[in-house]
Amino acid sequence: MTRRRRIYEGKAKVLFEGPEPGTLVQYFKDDASAFNNQKKGVITGKGVLNNRISEYLMSRLSEIGVPTHFVRRLNMREQLVREVEIIPIEVVVRNVAAGSLSKRFGIPEGTPLPRSIIEYYYKSDELNDPMVSEEHITAFGWAAPADLDDMVALSLRVNDYLSGLFLGNGLRLVDFKLEFGRLWENDEMRIVLADEISPDNCRLWDVKTNEKLDKDRFRQDLGKVEEAYQEVARRLGILPEGGPSDVKGPKTLQ
Incomplete structure (x- = not known):
């Protein structure tokens, strides 16, 4: 895989140098944190699902005229964004x-x-x-x-x-x-x-049961965290076939 220079790493994502000036590659991790990083964990497949969900929502917002940094999804865990x-x-x-x-x-x-x-x-x-x-x-x-x-x-x-x-x-x-x-x-x-x-x-x-389908399941130890993220993707019609399969992260230059 192409070696890229890492620009920034946060709690849930990593930003890498993009293929063109003014762009970045945003990589979604499975890492999870809550309470200002006091609680940490891993939600299996979260990065894949969040990449797809965010792509879908950013694209829909762009269609109604909301300007975003999103350009396009590159693969299961990465998307191309404008540098801002x-x-x-x-x-x-x-x-x-x-x-x-x-x-x-x-x-x-x-x-x-x-x-x-x-x-x-x-x-x-x-x-x-x-x-x-x-x-x-x-x-x-x-x-x-x-x-x-x-x-x-x-x-x-x-x-x-x-x-x-x-x-x-x-x-x-x-x-x-x-x-x-x-x-x-x-x-x-x-x-x-x-x-x-x-x-x-x-x-x-x-809307019917008030069941929480978000990161509060991780914050509050409610269980079935992965299933909640999958359910959101399923309802939006974007759950990847076969579930949130994984891909290796990009190699980085320190």
């Missing part, structure tokens, strides 16, 4: 009370929210990804006001579209996390959706 300058802010969109929101405000999990709520978190493992406000983001220069406006508008558009898409497949989009980047083309810059969209960063519940 990641904005160090995680945008969380919440439709139903769950996770930290339930704990912070004492709202029973599963309570529908009066409207979709957007929260911001500063990307920093060392600081445990603290929640921040628009004032923090603009004052510290993490994003300009215009950038933040674009991120919010895109997040709400993604929420509207994905909520309907998942609902049509018997899934409730409880909440999800998005990341954005600055894409430079000549002298022009635009904000685009980056990272991934998968059961790793979406809470997805069965």
Whole structure:
């Protein structure tokens, strides 16, 4: 396999030098983590499934005009993406009370929210990804006001579209996390959706039973984690034939 220079390795993915200037290869691992990396494990086949799920969702969003870094899937575990300058802010969109929101405000999990709520978190493992406000983001220069406006508008558009898409497949989009980047083309810059969209960063519940079909099964030791990811892929019609078979990762240059 082609030897590539490793650019960055995160908890769930590795970024390698792309075949063309301005591109990267995003490799999906089976590694799983929770609670800011305090809990670690492996979800067999997760990387293969997340690659396919994220490809499908990013492609659908692109079709409705949401700009993304996604170019195309390369194989079972890799996809070609545009190189972007990641904005160090995680945008969380919440439709139903769950996770930290339930704990912070004492709202029973599963309570529908009066409207979709957007929260911001500063990307920093060392600081445990603290929640921040628009004032923090603009004052510290993490994003300009215009950038933040674009991120919010895109997040709400993604929420509207994905909520309907998942609902049509018997899934409730409880909440999800998005990341954005600055894409430079000549002298022009635009904000685009980056990272991934998968059961790793979406809470997805069965609409009839409220069964959790996402990484909460790993966080909460509920079991059948692999089966949950497979079920999401199956409902979207993209489960690879024969299940999430594996491929070897690319060789890297240190």
